[in-house]
Amino acid sequence: MQPVALVTGANRGIGFEIALxxxxxxxxxxATARQPAEARPAYVGHSVEVWELDLRYAGSVARLAERLRRAPGRLDVLVNNAGVMLDSGRRGALxxxxxxxxxxxxxxxxxxxxxxxxxxPLLREAPAGRIVNLSSSLASLAGMGSGTPAYRISKTALNALTRILAAEFADTPVKVNAMCPGWCRTEIGGPHAPRSAHEGADTAVWLSTLPADGPSGGFFRDRAPLEW
Ligand SMILES: NC(=O)c1ccc[n+]([C@@H]2O[C@H](COP(=O)([O-])OP(=O)(O)OC[C@H]3O[C@@H](n4cnc5c(N)ncnc54)[C@H](OP(=O)(O)O)[C@@H]3O)[C@@H](O)[C@H]2O)c1
Structure with a gap:
């Protein structure tokens, strides 16, 4: 049976490249999108279906999960890519x-x-479940500084969740990792970033397809460990 991957926020940017x-x-x-009809044309000809999901609403998440359980009834990879940066350009936590x-x-x-x-539940049943969390080097406590405090705090917390989930799945084949795509030309990264969204997707795709002896509970960029 064909393995199944779910990528959130995949109507554009890095999520779109990971899905492809x-x-x-x-x-x-x-591939999930808040406006699926607008996202579908870009995926024509690919083994991708676009389903509606708005992560702010528990009902939206429950509807998607129920649909997933009915068919295809399987999930091998979850990429938590969707994200917002609402305090871009803001300097201080104060x-x-x-x-x-x-x-x-x-x-x-x-x-x-x-x-x-x-x-x-579906990831636990998969032969090689993988969870990949799109974090950021801005989340690293080792290099923590000012600027975009809400975004930084949210991604540091996502890193903590990554470690907690990796511990909870430790006795299963499921691997949970966080990664930074680098600074990429997307709506979040802006037009002057040095990397394309395609380049930013690479480490997430690598973590999605890790072999059984691959790492879990790690934080990576460019397929190499990143300081927490
Ligand atoms: N670009 C960078 O330089 C960079 C660097 C480090 C980390 N990241 C991380 O990489 C991930 C992808 O970002 P990106 O750069 O590709 O940005 P992007 O182009 O702005 O994409 C963000 C995606 O998240 C979706 N999203 C936002 N709010 C949502 C919600 N409530 N429910 C479901 N989906 C929602 C957006 O959907 P809509 O189109 O409906 O808004 C969009 O598909 C993010 O987690 C980001 O923090 C990016």
Whole structure:
């Protein structure tokens, strides 16, 4: 049976490139989008279906999980790619609007948690389940500085969730890793970033397809460990 991958926020940017790459490697890919009709044309001719998902709403996550259980009834790879940067250009935590932090956490942390919880039963049944969390080097405590505090906090928390989930799945084949795509030309990265979204997708695709002796509970960029 064809392995199945779910990529959140795959209507554009890095998520779109991850979905295309996994389809190219033989996966049946479910690419999620908040506006699926707008996303579908870009995937014509690929082994990709676009399903609706807004991570802010528990009902949206539950609907997608129920559909997944009915058919294809299998999930091998979950890529938690969807993310927001709502405090781009903002310097300090002292002037951070708590609502901006709350809305950022709602997608980048709680959204990832919601969909992971919903997909966990199918991932456990998979022969080689993989969870990949799109984090950022801005989340690294070792290099923590000011700027975009809500985004940084949300991704540091996502890194913590990565470690916790890796521990919880330790007695199963499921591997859970976080990664930084590097600075990429997307809506979040802006037009002046040095990398394409395609280049940014590489490490996520590698972690999605790790062999049985691959790492779990790690943080990577360019297929190499990154400091927490
Ligand atoms: N680009 C970079 O330089 C960079 C660097 C480090 C990490 N990252 C991370 O890489 C990931 C992908 O980012 P990107 O650069 O490709 O940015 P992007 O082009 O802005 O894509 C973000 C994706 O997340 C989706 N999304 C936002 N809110 C959502 C919600 N509530 N529910 C479901 N989906 C939602 C967006 O959908 P809509 O189109 O509907 O808004 C879009 O598909 C993010 O987690 C980001 O933090 C990016």
């Amino acid at each position: 790459a996994l389809a190219g490697q033989g996966y049946f890919v479910i 002037s951070l609007d708590p609502d901006v932090l709350r809305n950022t956490l709602d997608v980048n942390l709680i959204g990832a948690l919601r969909i992971t919880q919903a997909c966990a």
